[in-house]
């Protein structure tokens with residue numbers, strides 16, 4: 001019974017995969033699905049101590065990427081992004097300073113697989129030197145060696161975002177073992193992990209989503225969540241279709257219920273009222289994201305200012321955290 005599973009989740013007991021499956025399979029417009037979203041919100045409020053956060057993504061480049069994850073618009077095989085484009089150090093610092101001033105609780109530095117690691121560390125060092133002491137830096141990049149993970153920690157990163165992608169090894173050329181090794185190196189280096197179920201498309205089955213949901217709890221992250229795939233136009237993914245907003249909200253709620261209480265954050269990328277009412281208490285703001293080409297392809301989806309995120313979270317009943325991320329500091333305090 002869905003009601004029994006919800007009680008169990010709310011009381012902090014770990015759910016079995018079959019129970020998560022039962023929640024995932026509830027019809028989206030059923031009363032049970034509404035109960036799932038409402039209960040997830042309650043669990044999120046409790047796990048997150050009633051506060052929500054906004055993390056600012058700073059994209060250091062938007063370049064054709066030879067790693068060629070097939071769902072990614074940057075993959076060279078799609079030929080959508082034709083030339084390298086990098087954010088200058090000056091602009092990266094300006095975005096960081098403005099973001100912190102506007103109330104971002106953490107800065108997520110993002111790059112494609114084409115961006116040199118040393119340059120990534122250099123950008124982080126520069127940003128760290130120009131932002132207030134205690135500013136939380138999170139790295140979002142490709143796979144790491146053991147030494148690179150240590151270098152990130154030394155450069156001042158507190159967090160590392162990484163995920164085993166849906167259909168990893170089929171829709172990408174990266175093995176699950178490689179992803180696991182990166183996560184282990186990051187954790188050993190003292191980086192706190194953020195992760196998620198992504199990139200979600202219309203074709204992903206409930207079983208696939210359950211399997212990834214269970215996994216995100218196992219790696220002991222400080223947050224998990226979900227994002228929808230941005231289908232590269234003209235690709236086979238565009239034919240597979242985009243996940244509906246209703247299904248993504250449902251997925252977020254189920255992830256929250258499957259997560260332990262010591263995971264304070266549930267993230268998503270778009271400032272959506274329904275997602276925040278389903279328990280999302282961490283939004284990625286991205287006011288300056290991507291190249292003009294990407295903005296043309298994906299339009300308003302990329303316009304996510306800190307003010308947009310704040311407005312939506314507040315409307316969903318969340319109290320906004322002021323100052324550095326609590327999600328990333330709760331482990332240390």
Ligand code: SF4
Pocket residue numbers: 065066067068069070072073074075111112113114142
């Ligand atoms: S490594 Fe990142 S940027 Fe490169 S193709 Fe894969 S998802 Fe896209």
